[in-house]
Amino acid sequence: MRDFVVPKADTKILGKIQLQYAFRLTAHYDPPQESHTPRGTFRYQDILSGEVTGERISATVYPDSGGQYDTIRADHVRDVDAHFMLKCDNGEWIYMEHVGYRRTDGYYRAIAYVETDLKGKYEWMNNTTFVVTAQESADQREVVFHYYIAN
Amino acid sequence: MSTQDESISRRTFLGGATGAVALSGLSLAQAAAAQSAPGSNNEALPAQWFEGPDPSMPKAGLRWAFSARVFFADRVMINTMDSPAGRGYTSVGGGDIWGPRLQGRVLPHSGADYYKTTFTTYYMLQASDGALIFIHNRGTMRRFAGQYEPGKPLLPAPPPPASQEGVWTRFRATPVFSAPLGPHDWMNRTVFVASSQRQANPDHTVFNYYEVL
Numbered sequence: 001m002r003d004f005v006v007p008k009a010d011t012k013i014l015g016k017i018q019l020q021y022a023f024r025l026t027a028h029y030d031p032p033q034e035s036h037t038p039r040g041t042f043r044y045q046d047i048l049s050g051e052v053t054g055e056r057i058s059a060t061v062y063p064d065s066g067g068q069y070d071t072i073r074a075d076h077v078r079d080v081d082a083h084f085m086l087k088c089d090n091g092e093w094i095y096m097e098h099v100g101y102r103r104t105d106g107y108y109r110a111i112a113y114v115e116t117d118l119k120g121k122y123e124w125m126n127n128t129t130f131v132v133t134a135q136e137s138a139d140q141r142e143v144v145f146h147y148y149i150a151n
Numbered sequence: 152m153s154t155q156d157e158s159i160s161r162r163t164f165l166g167g168a169t170g171a172v173a174l175s176g177l178s179l180a181q182a183a184a185a186q187s188a189p190g191s192n193n194e195a196l197p198a199q200w201f202e203g204p205d206p207s208m209p210k211a212g213l214r215w216a217f218s219a220r221v222f223f224a225d226r227v228m229i230n231t232m233d234s235p236a237g238r239g240y241t242s243v244g245g246g247d248i249w250g251p252r253l254q255g256r257v258l259p260h261s262g263a264d265y266y267k268t269t270f271t272t273y274y275m276l277q278a279s280d281g282a283l284i285f286i287h288n289r290g291t292m293r294r295f296a297g298q299y300e301p302g303k304p305l306l307p308a309p310p311p312p313a314s315q316e317g318v319w320t321r322f323r324a325t326p327v328f329s330a331p332l333g334p335h336d337w338m339n340r341t342v343f344v345a346s347s348q349r350q351a352n353p354d355h356t357v358f359n360y361y362e363v364l
Contacts, residue, residue: 004222004245004259007353011220012249014190014359015321015346019211021203077340099327101340109211109342109363111325113289127269127291129323131344131363133211146203148211150323150344 019131019148023054027061027143029068041072045140047084054147057122059088070102078102080110092120098132098145108134112147190215190359195251198364212364216343217250219276221257222355239266243274246355252362253335255279270324282331284338288358290324290347322347324358 027050035042045068050061066084073079082098093116100110112130116122129150136143189196198214224244230237241264246257255278262274269291276284324345328338342363349356 002260004257006220006245006247006256007222007355009220009350009353009355011348011350011355011357012191012218013188013348013357014196014215014218015348015357017213017323017344017346017359017361018199019201019213021201024203024208075336075340099325100342103340107340111342111344129291129325129344131211131342133209135209146208146211148201148203 018151020151022130022147022149023052023057025050025052025061025145025147027145029141029143032068032140034072037071039071040074043068043070043072043078045070047082050086052086056124057088059086059094061085062087062093076104080108082110088122090121092117092122094122094125100132100134102134102136108136108143110134110145112145190218191249193249193251193254200364213344213361214364215250216341216360216362217248217253218357218359219246219248219257220355220357221246221274222353224260226354237267239264241266243272248276248278250360253278253284253338258283276328278335280334282333282335284331284335285329286326287328288324288326288345290322290345321349326358326360 028048030046030048032043032045035044046064047061047067049063052059052061062085067082069081069083071079071081078101080098080100080102082096084096086094086096088094095115097113098110099113100108102108110132112132114125114128114130116125118126131148131150133146133148134143196215198212200210200212202208202210222244224242225240227240228237229240243257243260243262243264245259248255248257253276255276258275258277262272264270264272266272269289272286272288274286276286278284324347326343326345328343330336330338343360344363345358345360347356347358
């Protein structure tokens, strides 16, 4: 391995960052179905429906457009991997991806990666980093997600 | 600060990479002040909390975990970023890591950014105890001069500037870590977001990683 000498540079400076609330998604799922894999317990959950509400967006989850493809690891943390589609009130489509962790202590946080129509009303969501908090119901069939823009 | 102000053009980003002009030189006095500034050493900082319109909602928090400076070696493009197949390669030379929850270095020549429209980096960190930590970092950089307005065409990204003066070089990054069992295991179960700032002379980026609480 080649070595590397860190150059002298006066750049140990914190940038500013803040979270700005954007919208809420209440999602409804089928019961999870679990299977054992070499990587851990695979946990599939079909997304049935959902409602998105916020100042700048009005949409619903497109039924059966995907769901949760999570993996419960040996340490009982769930690797969250979600993919689904939103359909907006004006007919535009939005692809939604969640990457995050659901822990046994109740911590459920994710990053949402969003893709929308470049020529649409929701173009502002493209290339925007969303931080997501999530609260799961006891039966795991309803999850309320809150999306914050990482500004 | 508007989202638009945070916009960054990939072409501008790359165009500036070949320039030998510094972003802005810190004076010696500023540099001395920066030595003791919050975030410039390993001292923890308080968490920041953010809330939505409804007070019953859970709050979202950010707490500075550590920072990394990544110095780049090669910048290569396959096709161009304007082509549908455009992909870039920016290799990692090395770097350093400081902060309350992780100290160490960027493992020299351990990976790169293999970006398409969004950046996608894979490389290794090495903690001061020797532990190797894999980082897969994703993020976006807007390539438009502004937001799309219905009925108006998208504004093209500005041409590469003669210097980096006035160019926005900040962006967000979202890493996923694979850390060995032991003192760094918390990184395997924590969501992070970074504020990132590109620097010139030499070409590097400062990533400030925050735990999402």
